[in-house]
Amino acid sequence: MNLSPRLKKIVDFVPKNSIVADIGTDHGYVPKYLIDEGISKLVIATDISKGSLQKTLDYIREENLDEDIKARLGDGLEPILPFEVDTAIIAGMGGILITEIIAKSMDTAKSINNLILQPMVGSVELRKFLHGTGFRIVDEDIVKEGDKYYEIIVAKSGLQKFAKELDYEISPVLLKKKNPLIKELVETRLRINEKIIVSLRDNPGDKSKTRLMELEKIVRDYRGVL
Numbered sequence: 001m002n003l004s005p006r007l008k009k010i011v012d013f014v015p016k017n018s019i020v021a022d023i024g025t026d027h028g029y030v031p032k033y034l035i036d037e038g039i040s041k042l043v044i045a046t047d048i049s050k051g052s053l054q055k056t057l058d059y060i061r062e063e064n065l066d067e068d069i070k071a072r073l074g075d076g077l078e079p080i081l082p083f084e085v086d087t088a089i090i091a092g093m094g095g096i097l098i099t100e101i102i103a104k105s106m107d108t109a110k111s112i113n114n115l116i117l118q119p120m121v122g123s124v125e126l127r128k129f130l131h132g133t134g135f136r137i138v139d140e141d142i143v144k145e146g147d148k149y150y151e152i153i154v155a156k157s158g159l160q161k162f163a164k165e166l167d168y169e170i171s172p173v174l175l176k177k178k179n180p181l182i183k184e185l186v187e188t189r190l191r192i193n194e195k196i197i198v199s200l201r202d203n204p205g206d207k208s209k210t211r212l213m214e215l216e217k218i219v220r221d222y223r224g225v226l
């Protein structure tokens with residue numbers, strides 16, 4: 001089974017023989033892949049939507065996989081008990097929603113060895129939340145699909161803080177990877193901010209002045225990273 005580059009990068013973080021929860025499984029591609037490839041012994045696939053979970057239920061029935069994949073309906077990590085899984089994937093959702101899911105089930109989240117998180121937006125807020133609630137970011141990577149960049153953050157219980165504000169935008173854990181896509185992503189963000197700066201300069205006002213100064217600092221910081 002071929003996964004998209006985004007999903008493939010996510011499953012590459014799953015340690016062999018782990019028991020995995022795939023939160024918001026939707027199409028169920030991740031549980032199928034993990035079982036087909038012998039990466040995982042057991043996957044609990046959850047979704048808040050009955051319709052989404054039905055796709056996984058149909059597949060389990062067709063392929064006789066009821067011992068390997070368990071489908072559970074529910075919100076976030078709520079269908080998972082503390083210490084029931086060693087890895088959880090929460091992917092394809094907004095960063096804020098991921099923080100809410102973790103916050104609602106803190107005991108379960110803290111009991112999971114590898115939290116593999118892939119926010120579609122809001123990675124800065126997610127990193128800040130993790131550090132503010134007692135998680136360490138142990139690994140990160142980035143993948144490009146079409147013209148979109150996706151950040152993947154792997155966290156576990158522990159204490160960690162980054163040295164400066166910019167580190168929450170361009171994580172030092174990600175920079176260590178030396179993935180050439182990081183430079184591309186920073187350049188893309190730089191171009192977007194430069195465009196906003198030009199339009200703010202054309203429309204001066206009190207509010208835009210403050211924003212302009214913030215953006216000019218961000219642009220200087222980004223250039224420093226490059």
Ligand SMILES: C[S@@+](CC[C@H](N)C(=O)[O-])C[C@H]1O[C@@H](n2cnc3c(N)ncnc32)[C@H](O)[C@@H]1O
Binds near residue numbers: 026047048052097
């Ligand atoms: C865009 S899909 C992502 C599917 C897959 N995880 C991926 O990365 O390709 C988002 C899925 O998350 C589910 N979802 C949204 N909020 C959820 C929540 N609070 N708990 C569990 N699932 C949720 C949706 O029903 C949907 O199936």
